[in-house]
Amino acid sequence: PDSEIISCLGSKEGFSHMCLALMGPGDTAMIPSPYFPIHMYGVILASGNVVALEVADPNKFLANVAYTCENMTPRPKLLIINYPHNPSSATIEGDFFVEVVRLAKKYGFLVIHDFAYADVAFDGYQPPSFLTARGAKDVGVEFTTMSKGYNMAGWRVGFCAGNAEMIRGLGTVKGYYDYGMFQAIQIAAIVALRETESAVENQSLIYAGRRDALVSGLKRLGWNVQTPRAGMFVWAEVPEPWRSSMSTMDFAMKLLEEGDVAVSPGSGFGPAGEGYLRLALVENEQRLRQAVRHIGRCLNRNPQGVA
Template structure:
């Protein structure tokens, strides 16, 4: 054997993937926890509450049956797909046949990534709202496509930007990525907006993906519309749903894609090469979740709403500008000017080091997120109150050090 280290060389596409920012914040959090520190985690939208009991019981029951140990039906069990179809009929008045227009995925993130691989390649352009949940950008980047960002603004402005970009690009964008209710900002869409997007997609010849991961996490009586409610939507696009947030099944990895048959066929084809679908026991448990767990969703959402209110009140009392979200699992807040000058990543590090509170820096969602923080509603009310207290103390400490000229940036 030679003493020379073997040369490991990544593919060129890896150069377009910056280090995953949330991975870095998570690493600091885990290091602190290993040292025995109690970090309050408002960083990641990773639910701490359990999945509904009957769902877990069904999983266990099916998991001991050897029949479920074989490769599952790729693309999803017939009964689960039928349940998803029924759900769309009952909740959105959308008729799906439950076969060619539904596919189950290993969480929506996997589905979005592989659909982009099926639809996009070098020379194609995708429009993505900015700021963005990272996979909305990087699924297209990994597929080799160009990404153009469209600033999230009023619906009218957003549509105008898409129109202008479509008219000025040759060839025009192949795909528009949407995400309503939006992560991280909590921006909502109206049915009229979706209808306009469909009209534009037909006129200007682009496909649409709507990531509907937060479909059921809505507050104050607000009901989020589905993209598929728009007339003609099935001709131009698909929508992704997830079990991760509605049913606290984030670690189970179960999601789905519904809508345009040809797009779904493309996703099925590419997934056929990459994976064998989802463990059957998880799929059967997913049917129980969809059939029997509406009440659990309402209870969970009521918890999130209370946490949202505690967090909003606390931050407002601290003098922060807060917009109360009507959906999603997060608060998207502007960092006060005095601290935003250090940048959102550094501010997040200061909060981690000085306050033992993990938060997601806005810059992690693209440069348009700079100056903001995203706070997840995953800790209980008491811990949220404690986090606010610790953040207030840390900011007072920064103020004192700045006044005395002794402030220096914490290092990760």
């Protein structure tokens, strides 16, 4: 029904305004750590507080959610989750959301699932939707976007679906801030949703090829990297001796200045990202191989990490 879905000007717009609708002084949100910046700052800009919980191991994450609810007064009002996760590429299976719904009902918190990478998955993995869990609509909403799988980032089209009361709150805030979407973009989005399913699948194959080129190249350099099964990023540990001899920000600057390679320092995603880099799969395979060669040359020239 219409009351359970609303279109947004990209999912980030909807997410931030949903935080304004839900949060206020004294309210706390639990968010993944490391965090995609708006998951933290959407809450802070709405005058809320944040508790950041380690995201890498889904069981540990859920145990920490329960622990936080048991030990915090007043209890957290909101849980923000994001799988496939940016920046760490962590993924989950469907039963994860069954447990999220159970905990939400037990402890009385609301849930926002940021499902930005719903369409970008590899090797047969199908990222599960929060809304497939029984009772999900009682406690939360899910944001999807056409920015990633449909390659329409600049067009600003996303959706929020789920709990009608939360959607009504978002609609009220949006009513003050924006007047909706340019009609040509609405029509383009409808055509894309109706006609381009195979192009979206093909897009994932392109990202998988880039992932393989980057991961195998970094492994050849001796880096400790996991192969992501979804999303648009490789989350790589900074190798020694640089990990213990310089900050992640300085290491990223070194790669930029001496290797001409731009990466995101993990510390840009909070303290839990220190010691990691987020490498984006937004260049073609050839350029990614070139980037690996540049990284290898830059670090070989300077193997002790001395600037």
